[in-house]
Amino acid sequence: MRELPFGGKLQNHALNHRMNKEFEKYFKVCEFTPILRDVTTNKYWINENLLNIEVTNKIFNIANAVIEIIDSYIEAKRDAFESFITTCQEMQKIKTENPTAIRRFIVSMIQPSMDARIFEIASFGILKEYFAGQSIYWGWSLDKISEESLFLYKTGRCNANDGGIDFVMRPLGRFFQVTETTDVKKYFLDIEKIQRYPITFVIKSSESADTLYEKIEQQAKRILSVERVVQRYMDCIEEIINIPVLLERFDEIADAGKSGPVIEEILLQSRIEFNYDD
Numbered sequence: 001m002r003e004l005p006f007g008g009k010l011q012n013h014a015l016n017h018r019m020n021k022e023f024e025k026y027f028k029v030c031e032f033t034p035i036l037r038d039v040t041t042n043k044y045w046i047n048e049n050l051l052n053i054e055v056t057n058k059i060f061n062i063a064n065a066v067i068e069i070i071d072s073y074i075e076a077k078r079d080a081f082e083s084f085i086t087t088c089q090e091m092q093k094i095k096t097e098n099p100t101a102i103r104r105f106i107v108s109m110i111q112p113s114m115d116a117r118i119f120e121i122a123s124f125g126i127l128k129e130y131f132a133g134q135s136i137y138w139g140w141s142l143d144k145i146s147e148e149s150l151f152l153y154k155t156g157r158c159n160a161n162d163g164g165i166d167f168v169m170r171p172l173g174r175f176f177q178v179t180e181t182t183d184v185k186k187y188f189l190d191i192e193k194i195q196r197y198p199i200t201f202v203i204k205s206s207e208s209a210d211t212l213y214e215k216i217e218q219q220a221k222r223i224l225s226v227e228r229v230v231q232r233y234m235d236c237i238e239e240i241i242n243i244p245v246l247l248e249r250f251d252e253i254a255d256a257g258k259s260g261p262v263i264e265e266i267l268l269q270s271r272i273e274f275n276y277d278d
Helices: 013-026 063-097 099-109 116-132 184-193 209-224 227-234 243-255 259-273
Strands: 035-038 043-046 052-055 058-061 135-138 146-149 151-154 167-170 175-179 199-203 237-241
Touching: 013 035, 063 099, 063 259, 099 116, 099 243, 099 259, 116 151, 116 167, 116 175, 116 199, 116 243, 116 259, 175 184, 184 199, 184 209, 184 227, 209 227, 209 237, 243 259
Parallel strands: 175 199, 199 237
Antiparallel strands: 035 043, 052 058, 135 146, 151 167, 167 175
């Protein structure tokens, strides 16, 4: 798996635990476990009992057909990604010469149907440049106040399920989490893992921030029932940034003639995320 395109950074967690547990959740009566593991040698096998299909009293092993499907999928994904990289590079060249084309490109990356990783990368590119144009004045004493620009850091890989926070801002110490779900359990899990520290959610949705907030609150009331506990969680949501807000912030950046750095950041983060070498 690690030798396949984009597979260099794959983690063992899916093989060790997650895949089998997900399978068990949906196929409760199946006697077979999909991934077999030898702990001493740390080697893995696919349980071929799940690949033996009976048709008219004959058994067919579909392993080779499955591999062909996977290979075709990889090829399609690689072609799509290389096309995406080429488009990024083209946008990089035109920069401010064709603002309409650049805006159209940004819009295409933050649509609800877009791949979650591309959405996260595009969100980071936009927000990093947006906050870079702002600064605060602070210091350890009144006579040592200094100006410092806001800087957004990307803290991990996209969709890594690593339990981390996606973006962190210095020097304000704001946390940002990118998500495509309105499942309240996911939001509260993120809030809990940072001990109810205020957090901004960047949501892959075109619904208004007020509507999204209301949906989360309604689910919370249904699950938790205690108003005080619900409010304590809801108070931890510092801000909701949806697709229209991202686009609005990109437009501000473009109006200031700074759309170039956004494209450059998207290209850089895409190369890192997909292990794409020059």
